[in-house]
Amino acid sequence: MNQPHTAQDDGVRQRQQQIAANLRALILSGDLRPGDRVPSTSDLVAEYGVTDKTVQRALAILKAERFVEGQKGRGVFVTTQVPTVVRASHYPVTSSEEPYAWIADNASRGRAGSIVLLHVGEVPAPAQVAAAFDLEIGTPVTVRHQLLSLDGEPVELVWSYYPSNVARGTRLAEARKIRGGTPAVLSELGYPPHHAIDQVSARLATVEEFIALRLPQDMPVLRQLRVVFTDDDRPIEVTVMVKAGQHFEVRYALPKPE
Known part of the structure; x- marks a missing residue:
């Protein structure tokens, strides 16, 4: 039976x-x-x-x-493929020896990272970006849009936004990769990054994300919204990271109780 x-x-x-x-x-x-x-x-x-x-x-x-x-x-x-664990509190630091922190960070894990710069220019501020910068929705902001890959496979789309009055005429507005990363430029401009706040959510991919990340099916993506603050708690950078869900896990470290 x-x-x-x-x-x-x-x-x-x-x-x-x-x-x-x-x-x-x-x-x-x-x-x-x-x-x-x-x-x-x-x-x-x-x-x-x-x-x-x-x-x-x-x-x-x-x-x-x-x-x-x-x-x-x-x-x-x-298979031996395991998700990359990323620390929610991690923010890349400036290093003269390691010109591209994201690539160096993954190389330390035995992964070959690469970055393709998709677009740099001024765009109307999306709602969450405008709110973070205390701007009207649609106010021009500077964006740096990148595609990150691991071992030749696309894994993450990144949009980094800056107030145009800060970025205009600087390396932040140039359509080329930045050695040392954007934290180095912000520090040079007098806006050293001090701390950041992340919001992480999961949703299904947009059509653009589905194509760019070569998702195999209707796989959820992790969306990480990061607001970076400089002196006097001034927001100086807003970054949206969309990660292919099958490639990443996010780790949170909670402080010890006092």
Whole structure:
């Protein structure tokens, strides 16, 4: 007599999406580790009460995301790809020895980082940027828009905004990468970054983000809104970072109680 399947059906998503979501959660939590064999097709068929084809579609989703890989004659195994852990409180520091902090930071983890500058210029301030700078929505601000890649794969889109009266005529407004990063320029201009406040949210990608990050499916992205402050708590930089959800985890360090 066949055992009834035990896995719940959320009644909204297709069954292969649900199976992929459950396996993805086990991988990201470390319950399925790199090198582990995922449950067999027959086990997943029995657990979810679906067909072989549905299970194969679920595994295809995870293969496209590079969480698992098939090994001929052996089964499907978790890959060595693990999300990059980023500290929510981290802000790149200026270094004359390391001209591009993001690249150097990832090189220390054995990852090859690269940066492509997509656009530099003045744009109407989006709502959250205007609010941070205490400007009217639509007031011109300077933006630096970049695409970051790890090991040749796009992983993050970045928009960094500056008040135009600060950025105009400086390296912040030049369409080229900045050695030492924008913190170095801000310090040179008399606005040394002191601290920052982050807001992190998750949502589905826009069309632009989906294409630029080459997302394999309707994968959520992490959106990090950072406001950087200089002397007298003056906001001097607002950065929006959109990270491919399958590549990152955000770590928060809470202060010890006094």
